[in-house]
Amino acid sequence: MSELLGLPARDHAVGAIDFTVLPLPRAIGWVTAASADVSAGALGHPGLAVHFCNAYNVALARKDAQYAQLLAEADVVFSDGVPITWVGKRAYPDVAAQWDRVYGPDVMRGVLAASPEPRHYLLGGDPDTLAALQRRIADEHPDAVVAGAESPPFRAASAQELVERDDRIRASGATIVWVGLGTPKQDVEVRRLASSVPVLAMAVGAAFDFLAGTKAQAPVWMQRTGTEWAFRLASEPRRLGRRYVWGNSVFALEALRTVRATRESR
Numbered sequence: 001m002s003e004l005l006g007l008p009a010r011d012h013a014v015g016a017i018d019f020t021v022l023p024l025p026r027a028i029g030w031v032t033a034a035s036a037d038v039s040a041g042a043l044g045h046p047g048l049a050v051h052f053c054n055a056y057n058v059a060l061a062r063k064d065a066q067y068a069q070l071l072a073e074a075d076v077v078f079s080d081g082v083p084i085t086w087v088g089k090r091a092y093p094d095v096a097a098q099w100d101r102v103y104g105p106d107v108m109r110g111v112l113a114a115s116p117e118p119r120h121y122l123l124g125g126d127p128d129t130l131a132a133l134q135r136r137i138a139d140e141h142p143d144a145v146v147a148g149a150e151s152p153p154f155r156a157a158s159a160q161e162l163v164e165r166d167d168r169i170r171a172s173g174a175t176i177v178w179v180g181l182g183t184p185k186q187d188v189e190v191r192r193l194a195s196s197v198p199v200l201a202m203a204v205g206a207a208f209d210f211l212a213g214t215k216a217q218a219p220v221w222m223q224r225t226g227t228e229w230a231f232r233l234a235s236e237p238r239r240l241g242r243r244y245v246w247g248n249s250v251f252a253l254e255a256l257r258t259v260r261a262t263r264e265s266r
Contacts, residue, residue, distance in 0.1 A: 015254035028110035047194035054081030059250035078102035104204035124180030133212035
């Protein structure tokens with residue numbers, strides 16, 4: 001599949017997740033080009049699922065075998081967190097120079113700015129966030145085409161509601177669906193969408209909040225030093241406390257296992 005997509009093979013694992021190793025500019029260019037190929041049916045199947053995984057995703061994959069299998073079957077998995085790149089560079093020195101952080105919000109900004117050709121569909125966020133995001137896109141990226149947007153209910157959608165959602169996305173002519181539903185719900189949804197609709201389905205996490213300006217993003221120096229999690233924890237301690245306390249601990253063990261295993265194999 002990777003060769004068909006024009007991407008390097010997904011054979012560099014951190015924990016249970018195999019990552020697509022690519023510099024950020026190339027990732028943005030690939031997304032822009034691939035959206036056109038997918039919508040035109042050039043790959044011979046409905047859509048593509050693109051995931052952005054960080055330390056928390058690695059921890060979840062260790063805990064939940066079903067989630068790990070979903071990511072194993074993913075088309076593309078980018079490195080959403082700086083700690084992933086640190087472990088990857090240390091474990092796989094042959095690709096260290098190429099292993100960038102490919103952060104969901106950065107990719108979304110880059111694609112919106114890169115070309116007017118993709119047609120964007122926004123799936124996720126509460127109504128206020130979604131409205132603010134559309135205003136920001138119109139102001140900052142006036143050439144970008146937002147073909148549709150919807151804020152799904154927090155409850156699980158029925159089978160009929162999912163069929164109707166897919167119909168709305170097809171009717172919009174969207175080529176990229178940005179999905180901001182939270183982990184792991186958004187990963188399940190992009191896999192489902194890609195199996196049904198000819199779109200590039202992108203699980204971009206908190207990108208809606210950050211691009212809309214409804215939540216503050218960590219300063220650049222914290223993003224670069226891998227301490228963004230501390231900023232987010234301080235901002236939302238109740239919601240994110242368990243995620244970071246438990247997730248960071250499990251990830252640290254996974255990182256040690258990964259580096260040890262690759263060192264022994266060399």
